[in-house]
Amino acid sequence: MSFYFIAKKILGTLLIPPLVYWLPIVLGLILQRRWKRLGQTLTWSGVVLGLFLCTPATVQLITAPLENHPPIDEPDARRAQAIVILGGGQRRANPEYDGKPTVNRLTLERVRFGAQLARMTGLPILVSGGAPTGTTPEAELMGRVLTVDFRQPPQWVEAGSLDTSENAENSAAMLRGFKIQRIALVTHAAHMRRAVEEFRAQGLEVIPAPMGFMGDGTLGEEFFDYLPNNTSAYTGWYAMHEWLGIGVQKIRFAFR
Known part of the structure; x- marks a missing residue:
């Protein structure tokens, strides 16, 4: 570190x-x-x-x-050559899984949407995420969830990155070996703006596939919806x- x-x-x-x-x-x-x-x-x-x-x-x-990229549509998704899903953290204490680590809520949401894109397009998946604290890399946990829970095993597991810039650098290096230049990038909508810049800086053509929008501009109809x-x-x-x-x-x- x-x-x-x-x-x-x-x-x-x-x-x-x-x-x-x-x-x-x-x-x-x-x-x-x-x-x-x-x-x-x-x-x-x-x-x-x-x-x-x-x-x-x-x-x-x-x-x-922050959420300046619209949801991806099917024609745009099919233009990609691969799907890249970024890790968003893990849960290390999980007694319901025999104490083994697994993905956290943010990562699970990203994995779920990435699996949906893969089913829709048939594109291969790369998962990216390391282990800042020396535990099991996020990418390995993501791969397990994709394989066991969503029946969409990833083709590439990039398990060495510690932040978004390293996600981009390491993923681009891995994909270049397979002559892949155009990707559908999956991460939360609020994170997409920063992630796109990192991947484009590595020379990749990025088709944003944001999910988990938080600032959609809608508020509830009840008074309590406006309170902290x-x-x-x-x-x-x-x-x-x-x-x-x-x-x-x-x-x-x-x-x-």
Whole structure:
């Protein structure tokens, strides 16, 4: 695990919920004893930011611009030469599976949609995802789920990548050996914007196949649908994670 990867994870922890709003709240409460106005400003800034990042209407404002690729249709899907599914994490403690690791919710959603595309098009699948903590690589877990649960075994298993840029680099290197240039890329809609740029930077033609849209602009009809809730809080976390990733990506590309 590289210093860059560790530093990126630490930075991400500090700049996305919940610490991005808890830190100014705690710091503000501490500073109020000596600098009352500054402390109050920091505290209330954290409170407002926290509400912004868990209220449905405001969360949609930061999520919708990320999801700038429409759902894939069948003619576009059939133009691809292969389907690439990106990992999104794993669950390591699963007593219902004899304690063995398996894919988490995000990865399962991606695998399910990738399997659907494979059934529709007959295209081969590449799964991509490593093991940052030294456990079973995500790609291997994805391959098991595709084979056992969806009857769509992958043709390629890229198990060495730790982030989206390595997903792209390692997958492109693997596919070049089979003269594959055009892919249907499967990941969550909010992640697609960043993922497409990484894969295109590796010289691949990318047909986005986004799924799991979170910022579709629709709100419920009941009053309670407009109040902060766990779903919008999760979406706010995910959106902040992606915006931070895009910022880091732009800096990386600028220094290439």
